[in-house]
Structures are given as structure tokens and as C-alpha cells.
Amino acid sequence: MELRTLRYFVAVAEERHFGRAAARLHMSQPPLSRAIKQLETDVGAVLLLRSAAGVTLTPAGEALLAEARALLGQADRARARVATAAGAPTLTVGILGDSADPGATRLADTYRRQHPDVEVRVRDTDLTDPTCGLRAGLVDVALTRGPFDETGLTVRELRADPVGAVLRADDPLAGRGRLALADLAGRRWFRFPDGTDPVWQAYWHGGEPREGPVVRAVQECLQAVLWNGTVGLMPLGHRPPGELVVVPLADMAPSPAVVAWKTVTPLVRSFARLATAAYRA
Template structure:
């Protein structure tokens, strides 16, 4: 079995949809379908149950998915080790991280990458909230650990995890005593907001889909200070510790914030690919 065919198979198995898998692989659907049929002929078993709504793994497909992930991981590990032995790995990788990220998964990621690549210098570029790509579009980083949504033109993106969000309020705000809130409860309130030239998709999500009025902020700390000093409101991650004098109340009906690992399309350098794989594992998703 070719590694390329296994990568195609894993993409379809994880997406459970040929169309989405084709988009993820940056190819059209017909050659992907033909590649999967050839793989099924090679292994002598159907790997998917095909329906109009999508696909589901057969028992044989479930077994192959586990084996394929292991094979691809070993192949990638071999590729990285050979590159490092040849000197290509004894270099640097620049990682963009959204500012004020205290996620324990980031600590696991750093430790795992250090174990895998002890000779590599990892340069961290912390980005403010005005650049959700953390420097990818600007060309200043190799890979970004961030949150969506944002313009993904020219980028490859994986979303290993989604986290609930809430309203950030001052502790003495009358709404702070509520068990949950809706966006309608915050209508008419002043929100902290981002500069006008910030990615529109990013602004729309974090402003709850509405045009807002209020102080302009650029960092997480500025968001908190805007609430503390002015009594404005806004959105933040439900699991984040907001700081003294502030509370976070769950927002019902608001879609979760999705962690994103992003890198430039076509960038298949071993150190970048290895970072993506380790990041997906650290944040609770298996990579393909």
C-alpha cells in the first residue's frame, strides 16, 4: 500500500465525506474516489459504506484506520529523523501563538516537541487579537496555533478542539448573577471591539454577529481592562480565568470557539509537519 493512498483513506475516514476530504487534500473528488476504490481492491475489502449523506467506516475500514495512522506516524517520524541527521532538522521553526494562551495543551505540545526535536530552536511569536493568523498571512511564522474563524486563503487548517464561550462581565454587573445569558440579553450594551482592519470573520464571531459600539482593544488584557474600567461587555472563553473583579457567564446558543492549527498550503517541511501532528495530539485530535 502506498503512503499517499493511506493519507487519502485517513482523510475520508476522519471527514466521513468524500467532498470534505477532497477539499482538505486540495484535490478534486473523482481522483480521490478512484484512489479509495483501488485501495479497497488492493486490501480485498470494502472500507466504507457509501450513502447519499456521506460515508461510514466498515469493520475493515475501522481496522485499517488504526493501522494507517500508525504507519503514517512512523513514516513521518522516519522522515524527520533522516532530515535531522542530514542537518535539515538542526534549525529553527517559528510558531505564532495567540496572545495570553494559558491552555495546558500548549504546555504538553511544547514538551512533546522538545522531546521529539531536542536540537531544534522553536521561536515563539505572540500575536495580538488583531491578527488571528498570528503572522501566517504576513509571512513571519511557519505555523500558527490560534483560534478561528479567519480568512484561510493560502492556508491549510485543522481544528482539533472546540471550546465554549461566555460573556465577560464585571462582577458587580446585574447580569453577572445569571446562570447563563443569550446575545439578546447583551443587546444595547457597549462591547469591546477590534480595530476596523481586523479580519471581518474574526470580528463577526467575537462580536456575536452584530456591529458593536465600544472601546477598541488589541490584546486579551485590554479586553479585561475595558470591562473592569468601563463596564463594557464582550466574549471570552468559558474556561479562562477572567481575573479579579470579573466573571464569565455561559452564552447559550453561541457556537464554540475552535482551536486552529494552521500553516501555509504546500509547506511539507518535516519540522512543520511534525509540529502539526504533535499539536493535534496535544489538543486531543489524531492527525491524518
């Protein structure tokens, strides 16, 4: 198994859709499908069940997903250590899985113009680690959102985003102009795995323990609402598929979009400065 193929598989598994995974990987869909077929041949098991709505993981796929994430994490750590030892001008940026943000696009353009000799490596992370690998030393700087445990990190707010409840369009509450958390009492929520940062988890669970399907990626959150009628929270600036709506919550504090780092370097300092300007433009 090649690391590249494992990255392809993780993208499809997290997006639950070949088209979205191909867009995330900046490639066309046919070679992605062929790569996954070859991977299934290599491991001798069906990993994904395909349908018009997307894909679901088989038990073998679930097992490989956990192993693939661990292997890719090890590879990222090795790559970062080698680059550091070689003194190459690189910057590894962690980006949370929900960050299809115009501010990030502006930042990429500006950073490339000002640092054309720097190789920027991007590490997409799922929703279980809001620091995007900062504490594990997998990235130099993170574009993410709060709140989360900031111990040992420097965190700079870029923008504050109001949040709302994401619901099926046919949900009885979907037509309301505004909701309160009390309106969602007794409902099943999508929730993050045990062991996720407690500050982060408490915020996105609306300040209370929740029951419902466990999710790791943005698409898993949306699919949990679509298929199971569960509820959860989402920044209002995000546009879900047409079958879902986001209704503003009156009693939830905004979620800040932030840039965060553990160790300051000239490249990180410049990145943070440019990020502040790009997100507030």
C-alpha cells in the same frame, strides 16, 4: 533603542501591568522596570503612567507602541529570511495572545523531546491577527483560534471551546447561569480595530456591529470591562480576574482552538501532528 528593550516595552504596554509583562517575558520585574525607565530617558518622554492598578500609556507611549510593533515585525522578518537562507533547523511558532493553554505546554514538552536539535522561536501576537503572522511570512505555524478567513491556509481543529460573556462581577447579568446574545443588546462591547479579519471580528462581536473601546490584547479586553463596564466574549476555559466573571452564552457556536500553516515542511507536519495529540490529551 535596542530591539530587546522595545520588546519589553510592547509587553508592558499590551499587558498594562509590569508583573504580568515580566511573567510573559520570563524575567523578574525590577530589571524590566529599569529597562523601561532607561527607554523613557532615551526617548526623552514619559511613556507609561504607573499606578497600583497597573499602567496606562501616555500619548508618547501610544506613538512609540505603533512604531515598536512595526520595527519588531521588520526584525522578525529579517531573522526568518536569514535562518531560511542559512538552512538552520528552526521553527517559528505564532501564538495568539490568549494562549496560556495546558495543551500548548504539553506540546512544547513533547516537541522538545522529539526534536531536540530544532530551535523553536515563539512570536506572541495580539488579537488583531488571528493568523499570528502566517500570511505575512513571519511564522511557520500558528497556535491560534477561529473562526477566521482560512483562504490559502491549512487549518486543523484541535479542540472546540464554548464561549461566554465577560462581565463585571457586580453587573446585573453576572449572576445568571446562562445568557443569550439578546440579553446583551444595547450594551457597549470591546471591539477590534477596523481592518481586522472580518470573519474573526464578526464572531467575537457576536455577529453584529458594536460600539465601544477598541482593543488589541487580552488584558485590554479585560480592562475595558473592568473600567468601563463594557462586555465581550471569552472562552469559558479562561479565568478572568476576580472582579470579572464569564457567563456561558447559549446561542454562540464554540470557538475552535486550531493549528494552522501556509507552507508544509517536515517540521511543520510534525508540529501539527503532535499538537493534535497534545490538545486532545
